[in-house]
Amino acid sequence: MVRGTREAGTYRFMNLPYDRGQMGMMGMGMGSGPNTPAAPEQLASLVYAGQAESFWALPEALGVVEPLPTPSVTRSFRLGESMMSFTINGRTFDARRVDTVVKLDTVEDWEFENPTDMDHPMHIHTNPFQVVAADGQAIPAWKDVVVVRSRSKVRVRIRFEDFVGPTLYHCHILDHEDLGMMGRLDVRE
Ligand SMILES: [Cu+2]
Structure with a gap:
């Protein structure tokens, strides 16, 4: 925009x-x-040229986002690089393999650990998430991508709200995801 x-x-x-x-x-x-x-x-x-027209009045305030509650499950996703591939937990993407199974209507913490020399902007499909601050509280703002800087960790909190079925998470750099930095997530009832 x-x-x-x-x-x-x-x-x-x-x-x-x-x-x-x-x-x-x-x-x-x-x-x-x-x-x-x-x-x-x-x-x-x-x-x-000219002046911008207002099409509608902007709201006075943004909507209130409640921080997600305490998670029931915590998972780790370790990002990796090798000569010809980019990996999550040591594996490259395979659409037939289910990497992560979660239960509908639960809240989880996902920790992305990036020991590599490159930044990886991680994207989770379908459900938005909140970044978890150092004090363990979720920051009440919805995101679908978070940059995991080189040699750092980022924890996000996510609720699997209403979608049941297969979906994905991946690095949002095209060449990284094409070379394997993607996983399949199945949400089950
Ligand atoms: Cu990447």
Whole structure:
């Protein structure tokens, strides 16, 4: 989303460098794909004129999000890299294999541990989650992606609310998920 709140004119839409770490010698530079330029590069021009119109009144406040309650299960997901693959708990993705089974209408904590040299933005399909702060309390804001920085851990809290069936979680960097950093999650009654 781009907000046209400045002076009318022509603006550049840029792809900026982001240091997400390096794979080390074995990876031969793999993993720093075309979406991470070495220098800023222009993707498009945006031209606008006149004043923006308001289509509706904005609400005074955002909706209230309650922090998720204490989880019944805690799981660990250890992220890994090897020469030609990216892994979760040592395995690359296989659509026929069920990696994680959860029970409908329960709350779980998922801890992503990233001992690698690269950042991994982890995405969970279907159910949004809340990030758990250092004090163990969930931060009351819904997310579907969280960046797990190199050599760090992130804990998220998730409720499996109403969907039953297979779904997925994966690193949101395209080359990482294509090389295996994805798991299948089955929600069962
Ligand atoms: Cu990744």
